[in-house]
Amino acid sequence: MTIAVSTGPGRPAASEIVRRLPEYLTIWVPLLLSAAHLIAFSLWTIWISFTPSTLVPVTGWVGLRNYSAVAASRNWQIALDNLLLFGSAFVLLSLATGLILAILLDQRIRGENLLRSIFLYPLAVSFVVTGTVWSWLLNPGLGIQKLVHDLGWTSFRFDWLIDRDMAIWTIVIAAIWQSSGFAMALFLAGLRSVDADLIKAAQIDGAGAIRMYRRVILPTLWPITITVIVIQLQFAISTFDLVRALTNGGPGIATQLPALVVYDLMFQRSLLGRGAAAAVLMLLILLAVLLPYAAWRYIQRRRAKHA
Amino acid sequence: MTALSIRALSKRYANLEVLKGIDLDIESGEFTVLVGPSGCGKSTLLNIVAGLDRASAGTVEIGGRVVNDVPPKDRDIAMVFQSYALYPSMTVRQNITFGMECRHVPKAEQEKAVANVAKLLQIEPLLGRKPSQLSGGQRQRVAMGRALVRDPLLFLFDEPLSNLDAKLRVEMRMEIKRLHQRIGATIIYVTHDQIEAMTMATRIAVMHRGVVQQFADPDTVYRYPANLFVARFMGSPPMNTMPARLEADSSGLVAVIGAGRPDEVRLHLQGYDAAASYVGREVVLGIRPECIAEGDRAFAGATGAPVVVTAPVEMVEPTGAETIVLLRLGGEPAQARISPDVRPAPGELAPFALDTRRICLFDPETERLIA
Numbered sequence: 218m219t220i221a222v223s224t225g226p227g228r229p230a231a232s233e234i235v236r237r238l239p240e241y242l243t244i245w246v247p248l249l250l251s252a253a254h255l256i257a258f259s260l261w262t263i264w265i266s267f268t269p270s271t272l273v274p275v276t277g278w279v280g281l282r283n284y285s286a287v288a289a290s291r292n293w294q295i296a297l298d299n300l301l302l303f304g305s306a307f308v309l310l311s312l313a314t315g316l317i318l319a320i321l322l323d324q325r326i327r328g329e330n331l332l333r334s335i336f337l338y339p340l341a342v343s344f345v346v347t348g349t350v351w352s353w354l355l356n357p358g359l360g361i362q363k364l365v366h367d368l369g370w371t372s373f374r375f376d377w378l379i380d381r382d383m384a385i386w387t388i389v390i391a392a393i394w395q396s397s398g399f400a401m402a403l404f405l406a407g408l409r410s411v412d413a414d415l416i417k418a419a420q421i422d423g424a425g426a427i428r429m430y431r432r433v434i435l436p437t438l439w440p441i442t443i444t445v446i447v448i449q450l451q452f453a454i455s456t457f458d459l460v461r462a463l464t465n466g467g468p469g470i471a472t473q474l475p476a477l478v479v480y481d482l483m484f485q486r487s488l489l490g491r492g493a494a495a496a497v498l499m500l501l502i503l504l505a506v507l508l509p510y511a512a513w514r515y516i517q518r519r520r521a522k523h524a
Numbered sequence: 525m526t527a528l529s530i531r532a533l534s535k536r537y538a539n540l541e542v543l544k545g546i547d548l549d550i551e552s553g554e555f556t557v558l559v560g561p562s563g564c565g566k567s568t569l570l571n572i573v574a575g576l577d578r579a580s581a582g583t584v585e586i587g588g589r590v591v592n593d594v595p596p597k598d599r600d601i602a603m604v605f606q607s608y609a610l611y612p613s614m615t616v617r618q619n620i621t622f623g624m625e626c627r628h629v630p631k632a633e634q635e636k637a638v639a640n641v642a643k644l645l646q647i648e649p650l651l652g653r654k655p656s657q658l659s660g661g662q663r664q665r666v667a668m669g670r671a672l673v674r675d676p677l678l679f680l681f682d683e684p685l686s687n688l689d690a691k692l693r694v695e696m697r698m699e700i701k702r703l704h705q706r707i708g709a710t711i712i713y714v715t716h717d718q719i720e721a722m723t724m725a726t727r728i729a730v731m732h733r734g735v736v737q738q739f740a741d742p743d744t745v746y747r748y749p750a751n752l753f754v755a756r757f758m759g760s761p762p763m764n765t766m767p768a769r770l771e772a773d774s775s776g777l778v779a780v781i782g783a784g785r786p787d788e789v790r791l792h793l794q795g796y797d798a799a800a801s802y803v804g805r806e807v808v809l810g811i812r813p814e815c816i817a818e819g820d821r822a823f824a825g826a827t828g829a830p831v832v833v834t835a836p837v838e839m840v841e842p843t844g845a846e847t848i849v850l851l852r853l854g855g856e857p858a859q860a861r862i863s864p865d866v867r868p869a870p871g872e873l874a875p876f877a878l879d880t881r882r883i884c885l886f887d888p889e890t891e892r893l894i895a
Contacts, residue, residue: 414609417576418670422623423597432622436613 259500266493274489283494292481293495296473299385300502303474304453306386308446311393315400315445320430322401323408333405336398344395348462351391352378355463381471384464388456388472391463396452400445407441408434440517447510454503475499526588527552527678527710528573533582535568535734542568544734546582550727555704555711559721560731561757566714567682569731573712574680575599587677597626599678602671606683608663610655616666617651620673641669644703661692668703681713685720697723718758722746730754748884752891755810755884761848764816766856767888768809770802779809779883782854789833789854791880798895799885807894810884813848816860818868819875831878837868851876 234241266284269277287293318336322329339347354360355378365373377383411434419433457476464472466481475495483492528550535543543565550556558566571577573584575596583590591599602623610619620641621634629637642648645665655663664684671679684700685693701724704711715721721728722742729739730753738750749755755763769783777796781789791809793799799807817823819832838857839850847867849860851874860876868874885894 412607412609414605414607415611417571417574417596418603418605418609419611419622420576421574421596421601421603422670423626424622425626428626432614433611436611 262493262496265489266497268490270489270493272487272489279490283490284498287478287482287491287495287498290478292470292473292478293475295470296475296478299472299474300454303385303388303392303456304450306389307392307453308449310389311397311400311449312442312445314393314397315402316404318397318401319404319408322405333402336401338398339395340399342395344456344458345462347391347395348459351387351394352463355387355390378464379468381468384468384472388460388463391459392453392456395459396449400449403441403445404438407438411437443510443513447506450506451503454499454506475502525552526550527554527586528712529583529585529588530569530573531583531585533569533572533579533584535565535572535577536580542734543572543579546734546736548729548736548739550710550712552710553708555701555713555724555726556729557721557725557727558712558714558729558731559718559757560716560737562716564731565734566716566731570603570680570682570712570714573678574601574603600676601678601680602674602676603680603682604667604671604684606686608655608667608687610663610666610670612655614654615651616647616653616655616658616669619655619666620651620670623670623674637673641673644672645669660688661696664688664696668700672703672707677710679709679711681711683715684713685715686717700724719760722758728758730757732757747882748893749810750893752808752810752886755886755893759812761813761859761861763810763812763884764858765808765810765886766853766858768807768885770799770805770807770885772800772803777803779807779885780854781809781856785855787835787852787854789835791831791878791883793880793883795881796883796885796895802885802887802894806888808886808888808891810886811858811878812882813859813861815879815882816851816858816862817877817879818862818866819877821863821877823877823879823881826879826881831880832875833878834873834875837870837872837874839870840867842867849874 265274267278267280268275269279269282322332322336326332355375357363357374357376357379362373362375365375377387415433415437416429419429424433455476456474457480460466460472460474460477461480466473466477476499479492479495479499481492482488482495526549528548530546530548533543533546534541546569548556558569560566568577572579573586575591575594579592583592585591586599586601610616611622614622617638620638624634624637638651639648642651645668647662647665647669650658650662650666655666658666667684681700685696688696697720700713703709704724713720713724721730722745725742727739727741728745730737730745730750732753738745738754740748740750745754746758749758749763752765755765766781768779768781771778771780775792777793777799779791779793781791815823822830833853835851835853837849837851841848841850842864844864846861846864849862849868851858851860862868862876886892887894
């Protein structure tokens with residue numbers, strides 16, 4: 218599409234601005250609004266975390282008291298332990314699942330498009346739906362255990378959902394189901410972009426399938442792997458709706474996660490200041506993941522420019 | 525000994541026939557260049573020889589053994605790719621030893637082989653580096669090292685110099701040629717660059733539309749192109765081709781360019797007896813630009829009176845080493861390579877000496893060489 222604009226010799230700039238006005242409006246207004254929103258509310262939350270606010274925000278300064286209270290609470294400690302376990306198990310297992318699916322799909326099989334859509338489909342489902350469905354599947358009286366019992370194998374037990382020690386793994390299972398398709402898609406794109414000559418060279422060198430993947434193909438995927446890890450980690454850190462729908466932090470507080478603690482403090486116990494402190498701590502954990510990643514990207518880009 | 529023998533090889537993808545009945549015999553120690561424009565099937569042919577692609581029909585024999593169903597690793601070949609295809613996560617040393625590692629060659633033997641090849645190619649200081657830390661020329665050397673270390677029956681080169689800049693390309697061209705002379709390897713080299721073909725090959729296979737147009741040594745390909753395609757593809761600027769009429773008079777055959785025109789050019793031909801049956805008919809006359817020179821040039825080995833014609837000059841391109849002149853012979857455009865210091869003015873008539881001994885005549889219907 219071309220738009221004819223009469224640019225008078227004296228004022229080409231003004232008509233240019235008018236012509237591009239829709240672009241400016243659609244890009245800059247939402248961008249500025251959301252940036253202001255994000256930054257303003259982050260700063261607001263940080264400020265609240267240093268005040269003695271409870272039900273409503275109040276002014277005042279309590280220093281790090283909210284932080285020490287949160288850090289000392291059993292709820293928060295369990296949430297951190299769970300985050301460590303859930304985060305690492307979820308990231309590693311979804312990475313492995315995604316990679317295996319991608320390698321299998323990469324064998325030029327029939328029905329690849331259908332399978333790819335099926336594996337990716339869970340991404341389109343909201344976490345609340347995932348959590349709810351898995352809470353039914355994993356419920357011993359409703360789901361898998363009942364099915365196997367009804368088939369006649371009555372000694373079968375699969376009650377992780379109500380087991381204090383194992384309940385966190387149900388969240389891992391549901392989260393992997395939800396997002397390993399995403400890892401698969403990224404890995405598959407990476408596998409498909411491997412230089413065809415590289416594979417030919419390895420064939421002539423006599424590398425079998427396993428050696429080909431281990432020594433030649435997979436090493437080219439590590440930038441994608443890091444991207445997947447970072448995206449999955451920030452998902453893990455901010456997980457809320459999945460846990461809320463699946464276990465609601467239970468049994469007891471066995472599957473507590475930081476986001477649930479924030480919600481609990483702010484909206485159920487009306488301790489705004491402490492909730493804000495917990496939220497700021499979550500932000501710091503996120504930054505601990507994202508800042509090194511940003512630095513790594515920066516270094517990569519600089520190196521690419523110099524090469 | 526025949527290193528490679530290809531019989532009635534064809535390859536089709538759905539409705540597209542990429543290779544149509546290729547027959548080639550390549551002797552051990554030869555440097556064979558497959559040359560042709562892009563899409564002529566030369567790379568497909570190389571991939572089939574390597575076993576990376578399957579032929580639709582025909583056989584491939586390497587070292588006297590039919591290898592149609594032999595996987596690439598067991599064909600006793602090594603290949604150098606256009607993109608170099610160095611394993612990015614491995615060091616230069618690991619790149620070179622990877623094939624031996626796959627074949628479970630003992631470590632000590634690997635070390636020795638790497639040392640030899642590194643010395644031969646002068647890449648010893650690079651052995652510890654990753655491919656990303658190498659320049660284009662260095663990568664090229666490492667890729668060759670990876671092929672050399674295998675000491676195969678057959679080396680396959682797939683446009684290995686296309687990604688290098690012009691200066692480096694000339695250097696590497698000479699280096700590959702020197703390497704061939706030193707180790708006496710059998711090489712099949714694919715390129716679209718006819719200068720690479722002319723300079724390096726001991727034999728050239730010119731390919732076009734899935735058919736080998738001519739398979740001969742470089743001088744024959746250049747001097748006696750089998751058909752008009754080869755005549756126009758090899759050489760830069762290419763051979764001038766123009767319609768002409770073949771006549772006979774008391775002294776023998778005469779080729780007339782622009783017959784009937786006031787400025788018609790009559791060229792007496794000697795030693796073109798094979799064309800006698802074309803007397804009175806139209807032919808296509810081919811003459812290389814270097815066979816048209818400034819009027820006072822004496823061609824090497826020429827006997828008898830020089831053939832000089834006066835022709836209008838249309839354009840002059842000084843290149844430094846020579847002057848390219850666009851002129852008209854009997855109304856037909858032709859390019860001439862004349863001495864660099866001779867600069868005829870465009871629009872003027874100027875004398876040109878012709879080397880009529882090196883004229884080629886082609887059949888206008890079949891486009892094949894007559895004489």
